[in-house]
Amino acid sequence: xxxxxxxxxxxxxxxxxxxxxxxxxxxxxxxxxxxxxxxxxxxxxxxxxxxxxxxxxxxxxxxxxxxxxxxxxxxxxxxxxxxxxxxxxxxxxxxxxxxxxxxxxxxxxxxxxxxxxxxxxxxxxxxxxxxxxxxxxxxxxxxxxxxxxxxxxxxxxxxxxxxxxxxxxxxxxxxxxxxxxxxxxxxxxxxxxxxxxxxxxxxxxxxxxxxxxxxxxxxxxxxxxxxxxxxxxxxxxxxxxxxxxxxxxxxxxxxxxxxxxxxxxxxxxxxxxxxxxxxxxxxxxxxxxxxxxxxxxxxxxxxxxxxxxxxxxxxxxxxxxxxxxxxxxxxxxxxxxxxxxxxxxxxxxxxxxxxxxxxxxxxxxxxxxxxxxxxxxxxxxxxxxxxxxxxxxxxxxxxxxxxxxxxxxxxxxxxxxxxxxxxxxxxxxxxxxxxxxxxxxxxxxxxxxxxxxxxxxxxxxxxxxxxxxxxxxxxxxxxxxxxxxxxxxxxxxxxxxxxxxxxxxxxxxxxxxxxxxxxxxxxxxxxxxxxxxxxxxxxxxxxxxxxxxxxxxxxx
Numbered sequence: 001x002x003x004x005x006x007x008x009x010x011x012x013x014x015x016x017x018x019x020x021x022x023x024x025x026x027x028x029x030x031x032x033x034x035x036x037x038x039x040x041x042x043x044x045x046x047x048x049x050x051x052x053x054x055x056x057x058x059x060x061x062x063x064x065x066x067x068x069x070x071x072x073x074x075x076x077x078x079x080x081x082x083x084x085x086x087x088x089x090x091x092x093x094x095x096x097x098x099x100x101x102x103x104x105x106x107x108x109x110x111x112x113x114x115x116x117x118x119x120x121x122x123x124x125x126x127x128x129x130x131x132x133x134x135x136x137x138x139x140x141x142x143x144x145x146x147x148x149x150x151x152x153x154x155x156x157x158x159x160x161x162x163x164x165x166x167x168x169x170x171x172x173x174x175x176x177x178x179x180x181x182x183x184x185x186x187x188x189x190x191x192x193x194x195x196x197x198x199x200x201x202x203x204x205x206x207x208x209x210x211x212x213x214x215x216x217x218x219x220x221x222x223x224x225x226x227x228x229x230x231x232x233x234x235x236x237x238x239x240x241x242x243x244x245x246x247x248x249x250x251x252x253x254x255x256x257x258x259x260x261x262x263x264x265x266x267x268x269x270x271x272x273x274x275x276x277x278x279x280x281x282x283x284x285x286x287x288x289x290x291x292x293x294x295x296x297x298x299x300x301x302x303x304x305x306x307x308x309x310x311x312x313x314x315x316x317x318x319x320x321x322x323x324x325x326x327x328x329x330x331x332x333x334x335x336x337x338x339x340x341x342x343x344x345x346x347x348x349x350x351x352x353x354x355x356x357x358x359x360x361x362x363x364x365x366x367x368x369x370x371x372x373x374x375x376x377x378x379x380x381x382x383x384x385x386x387x388x389x390x391x392x393x394x395x396x397x398x399x400x401x402x403x404x405x406x407x408x409x410x411x412x413x414x415x416x417x418x419x420x421x422x423x424x425x426x427x428x429x430x431x432x433x434x435x436x437x438x439x440x441x442x443x444x445x446x447x448x449x450x451x452x453x454x455x456x457x458x459x460x461x462x463x464x465x466x467x468x469x470x471x472x473x474x475x476x477x478x479x480x481x482x483x484x485x486x487x488x489x490x491x492x493x494x495x496x497x498x499x500x501x502x503x504x505x506x507x508x509x510x511x512x513x514x515x516x517x518x519x520x521x522x523x524x525x526x527x528x529x530x531x532x533x534x535x536x537x538x539x540x541x542x543x544x545x546x547x548x549x550x551x552x553x554x555x556x
Contacts, residue, residue: 009128012385015392016137017099020144022396024095026403028152029088032418034442035460036078036153037410037449042069042461043079052256056462058448060436060455061472061492067462068257068264073194074155087409090153097157101354102140104164109136109358112171113328114365130381135364137388143357146291147350150279159198160350162188166202167334167354170209174330177237182244186251193252193261201351203249205334210245212330213238219329229326277441277463277473279347292349296339299356302363303332331359410450419443422498422548423450432552435495441476442500443548457492485532489553497533497551 046052052072056062069075081090110126127133150156165188173181185206192199216232219225233241255261283292306327338352412420423446426432436455439447444459463473479488489497533539533551543550 009130009133009385012133012389012392013127015389015396016140017103019392019396019399020102020140021095021099022399022403023144023148024098024151025091026399027148028091028095029403029406031152032409032446033152033154034445035155036445038445038459038461039071039075039078039155040082041445041448041452042072043075043077044083046072046076047079058452058456059458059472061457061475062462062465062467065465067465068260069461070197070257070261070264071155071195072256073191074158074196078153086407088405088407094151094153094157097161098144098151101157101161101164102144104161104168105354105357106136106140108164108168108171109361112175113331113358113362130385132365135361139357139361139364142291142295143353146289146295147353149289150347150350155196156198156347156350159192159196159201160354162192162195163198163202163205163351164354166205170206173241174213174231174233177233179240182240185244185248189248190251190254194255199252203252206245206248208333209330210238210242212333213241225329227326228329228332230329280345283343283346283349285346289346289349292342292346295353296342299335299339299360302360305367306363328359331355335359410446417547418446419498419500419548421545422543422550423447425543425550426451426454426498432496432550435552436493437496437498438479438489438492438494439498440500440548441473443498447498457494480527480529482528485529486536495553497539498548499530499551500548501546502527502530 041058042053046069053069054066056065056067078090081093106126110132114132166185169181169184169188172178189199189202192202213233216230219228220230220232252261253259257264283289334355335352338348338355341348342352410418410420412424433451433453434455436457438457439454441458441460441463444456445461447454447456448459458472458476463471463476465472467475478484488494534541538554539551540554541549542552
């Protein structure tokens with residue numbers, strides 16, 4: 001009977017992860033990340049030229065200027081996979097990575113945050129406990145919904161998977177003291193450093209862990225910290241950790257640019273992009289991610305309940321029983337650190353989610369699952385699992401049926417809110433492509449792939465690059481300031497302006513309250529740049545559709 005229970009629970013988990021995969025794939029194929037096209041272009045360039053890029057020849061603003069592609073390996077993978085297997089394969093691959101992340105979180109939580117009952121095997125407890133399974137499925141279902149805006153073909157997903165792998169390795173070493181786990185660190189970081197600049201976050205976490213292990217003994221002296229969980233290492237184990245952290249750090253220099261990679265990433269010190277680019281904006285900017293706010297609120301409420309319980313001698317307060325005996329201080333530090341980053345930028349929410357989910361699930365498990373003493377018959381468990389499996393099958397089928405399996409995302413007949421029709425018009429008149437262009441930032445990557453011969457003003461590769469005393473992105477935004485449009489257009493000899501049409505916002509009552517504004521005020525804000533172009537006899541609209549417009553400078 002125990003084997004059948006394990007099989008039923010295993011089937012439940014298989015269909016749950018199928019549901020996550022289906023949901024992720026549906027969202028991934030429903031839109032194109034604005035950076036995806038330029039990743040393809042740079043990947044093709046690397047493959048064709050058989051070397052990494054070092055000089056820019058796509059933007060007329062920085063033509064001939066040196067640049068470092070800190071995502072070169074990712075770009076090569078994207079292009080080769082897209083060229084050989086197509087768009088659907090890439091979306092499937094990244095949806096599988098999302099599933100892998102949740103699986104790793106489940107294993108990490110079961111291994112280090114949930115105690116295994118005597119006589120029960122680890123995997124059996126992780127995948128067969130009906131109470132624990134219900135908690136995991138409920139929390140994960142909400143978590144995947146909260147990160148849905150950041151799903152798709154995105155390097156961030158691969159970087160988050162490596163980040164989670166790093167946490168797992170550090171936790172394994174911390175608990176087992178086995179040096180074999182540390183041997184993975186240099187290989188992870190040399191791969192990560194060639195894949196994406198987010199390896200810097202990994203290095204920060206790695207060295208923060210090393211420092212914490214070296215000073216951990218100090219915390220043991222303070223009685224008021226007794227409710228935190230500590231696992232100090234001996235001198236030899238700390239030395240091994242330090243040496244492998246140093247080796248992992250040095251391994252990041254094994255990239256085509258060497259130390260120049262760090263010099264380029266240093267340009268991100270100017271944080272103008274954090275308010276100008278949607279996904280980098282603070283969490284309280286429109287559109288407000290309510291799912292994220294609710295999750296953050298619940299996380300903080302859970303911590304308050306736990307800390308309040310631990311500070312009392314009684315075993316119950318307001319119906320919550322004191323089951324969580326110790327709090328993992330390292331995981332708490334990570335959670336609070338990435339919570340602070342999330343408040344500064346929406347982009348960091350997945351890292352906060354990864355760090356905090358083990359604590360959230362631990363709270364649920366000890367506060368509710370442990371409290372439930374009612375013995376549920378095996379028959380009822382089997383029936384409930386069967387019902388849940390059927391529901392997951394229906395959910396998966398529903399999302400797969402709704403998914404638009406597009407093999408060519410750049411087909412002019414496919415509307416992904418990309419300028420497909422506009423690009424088709426420009427291809428019909430090649431002379432337009434020889435003109436210097438001022439283009440919308442969000443479309444730069446698209447034109448880089450579809451019309452690489454266009455002389456663009458900016459694209460998504462280097463918004464933060466130093467340019468005329470500030471960043472290229474700030475120079476781009478200067479065109480839109482009052483009384484600057486004409487001078488800027490003349491300064492750069494711009495003959496063609498390709499812009500997205502302004503999309504009207506729709507506010508709900510909460511949006512209006514939190515932002516202290518309403519949609520009419522925002523939607524009616526005057527765009528000085530387009531007002532100038534529309535009024536100036538020097539500029540004429542030569543193409544317009546539902547999402548974009550092209551202005552051409554008229555010859556005198």
